[in-house]
Amino acid sequence: MVKLTFYGGVNEIGGNKILLEDSGTKIFLDFGMPFSQVGKFFSEFLQPRQCNGLGDFFEFGLMPDLKGLYREDYLKHMGRKPEDIDYQGVLLSHAHTDHSAYLHHLRCDIPIFCSKPTYAILKALNDTASGSFADLTDITECFETYMNTKGTISRKNARTHPEIRRDRKFQIFEFGKEFKIDDIRVKPFNVDHSLPGATGYIIYTSSGTIVYTGDFRFHGRRETKTIEFMETCEREKPDLLIIEGTRIDEESSMKEKDVEDEVSTVVSKSEGLKVCNWPVRDTDRMMSFFNAAKKLDKKLTISLKQAYLINLLKECKDAEVPDINDENLALYASRKSWGLIGSDWNKKIIGEDYDSWERNYLDGSICYKDVHDSQKEFMFFCTNFDLKELVNIKPMKGSVYIKSVCEPFDIEMEIDLERITNWIGHFGMDLQKTHVSGLK
Numbered sequence: 001m002v003k004l005t006f007y008g009g010v011n012e013i014g015g016n017k018i019l020l021e022d023s024g025t026k027i028f029l030d031f032g033m034p035f036s037q038v039g040k041f042f043s044e045f046l047q048p049r050q051c052n053g054l055g056d057f058f059e060f061g062l063m064p065d066l067k068g069l070y071r072e073d074y075l076k077h078m079g080r081k082p083e084d085i086d087y088q089g090v091l092l093s094h095a096h097t098d099h100s101a102y103l104h105h106l107r108c109d110i111p112i113f114c115s116k117p118t119y120a121i122l123k124a125l126n127d128t129a130s131g132s133f134a135d136l137t138d139i140t141e142c143f144e145t146y147m148n149t150k151g152t153i154s155r156k157n158a159r160t161h162p163e164i165r166r167d168r169k170f171q172i173f174e175f176g177k178e179f180k181i182d183d184i185r186v187k188p189f190n191v192d193h194s195l196p197g198a199t200g201y202i203i204y205t206s207s208g209t210i211v212y213t214g215d216f217r218f219h220g221r222r223e224t225k226t227i228e229f230m231e232t233c234e235r236e237k238p239d240l241l242i243i244e245g246t247r248i249d250e251e252s253s254m255k256e257k258d259v260e261d262e263v264s265t266v267v268s269k270s271e272g273l274k275v276c277n278w279p280v281r282d283t284d285r286m287m288s289f290f291n292a293a294k295k296l297d298k299k300l301t302i303s304l305k306q307a308y309l310i311n312l313l314k315e316c317k318d319a320e321v322p323d324i325n326d327e328n329l330a331l332y333a334s335r336k337s338w339g340l341i342g343s344d345w346n347k348k349i350i351g352e353d354y355d356s357w358e359r360n361y362l363d364g365s366i367c368y369k370d371v372h373d374s375q376k377e378f379m380f381f382c383t384n385f386d387l388k389e390l391v392n393i394k395p396m397k398g399s400v401y402i403k404s405v406c407e408p409f410d411i412e413m414e415i416d417l418e419r420i421t422n423w424i425g426h427f428g429m430d431l432q433k434t435h436v437s438g439l440k
Contacts, residue, residue: 001206002021004021015037017102020184022183028091030092030100031103032102033097054075057102063102068107070083070105070107088181089111089112089113092199093200093214096215096281104135108166117316119170123312124305124308130355136168137170141165144156188200189201189228191214192221195282200229202232210241211238213229220256221284259404260287264295266400267379270430271398272375272397272398272429274378275429278381278404287320287321290326299327301330301331301378302330302331303334303383334389342368342369390427394427395427
């Protein structure tokens with residue numbers, strides 16, 4: 001008999017953690033962060049503590065307290081006894097935080113099934129993030145010690161003890177090709193979403209057929225993929241459908257191509273700097289801005305993190321990304337630490353402002369001086385965290401801020417928007433908006 005338990009994703013945005021049990025086999029459908037519940041207790045400046053292992057997450061109901069599921073180093077640090085693995089896998093629909101962020105907390109020997117682009121995005125996050133909970137594609141064991149040469153105890157780290165870093169057990173599938181988890185048959189399908197690699201699943205269990213859609217839409221660059229998935233589901237006549245419903249009552253005829261056209265119109269009318277804000281991993285939206293830049297012969301800047309992601313995704317046939325060497329694309333290095341980029345300091349000293357993975361891109365990057373000196377030529381990618389760069393760029397009269405992200409859906413996002421609006425007003429920029437959702 002099949003049993004489904006919903007540990008998240010019900011009557012909330014995100015947090016999908018759906019446990020499917022069938023004849024002793026236990027599979028999670030996604031393992032994401034519940035935005036609304038997290039927002040009740042935590043914020044950007046008040047985060048759960050890694051030093052408390054899983055305790056803060058259990059305390060506030062962010063994750064279920066289940067045996068045989070979580071990292072052994074965290075359990076040990078909490079004073080819990082070792083637990084045998086009791087789960088056979090996670091079917092990951094895509095790499096957005098609300099579906100994947102809490103993979104960090106899982107044992108590294110639980111298989112994670114996903115598409116190649118989804119793995120690439122997770123790896124980019126894993127390799128470039130600076131927070132405490134960034135272990136997504138590998139695990140660096142915490143709270144380990146050793147006896148040093150002085151005969152005293154020291155803490156292990158990955159640099160001195162590389163053996164504490166272990167790869168997670170990812171199983172990369174091909175779309176349309178069936179695979180098995182014990183006796184459960186699974187067929188994955190590519191669907192249209194705001195990032196590549198999004199997957200819908202048809203799952204064949206002992207009690208019937210289940211469809212899990214994950215997030216999908218019909219108005220992006222892979223509309224036909226979603227249609228193919230839906231047509232297959234119709235033919236399969238599933239016994240149970242698990243589907244997202246965040247925007248089920250909204251109607252919009254706007255497509256991703258319309259966003260591209262609107263961006264082109266706004267950019268063509270601007271006489272100054274074009275400041276562009278879109279979700280950092282939304283490569284479909286990146287392509288919309290990039291195509292507009294090509295059409296108007298402007299240079300679109302992207303961050304070094306986005307450059308790292310593009311280099312991983314270019315090997316994925318299911319992902320559409322710009323050529324990192326295209327003449328209409330520029331890699332932008334923000335000021336960090338001492339803020340020496342663009343100065344005449346020694347190259348080695350400048351490089352010490354950046355992480356090792358970033359240094360590989362510095363020789364081919366530009367900085368605030370380049371944008372400041374040629375503002376009319378640039379479309380400057382700017383997340384909320386990059387607004388500080390505008391202090392040095394100093395947008396000229398006639399500059400525009402193009403907001404291409406969703407409208408706020410909680411108080412914290414409303415406060416963020418008010419703060420961003422203050423920045424836009426301070427620099428005298430015109431605010432323009434264009435966006436279509438990642439969801440249906």
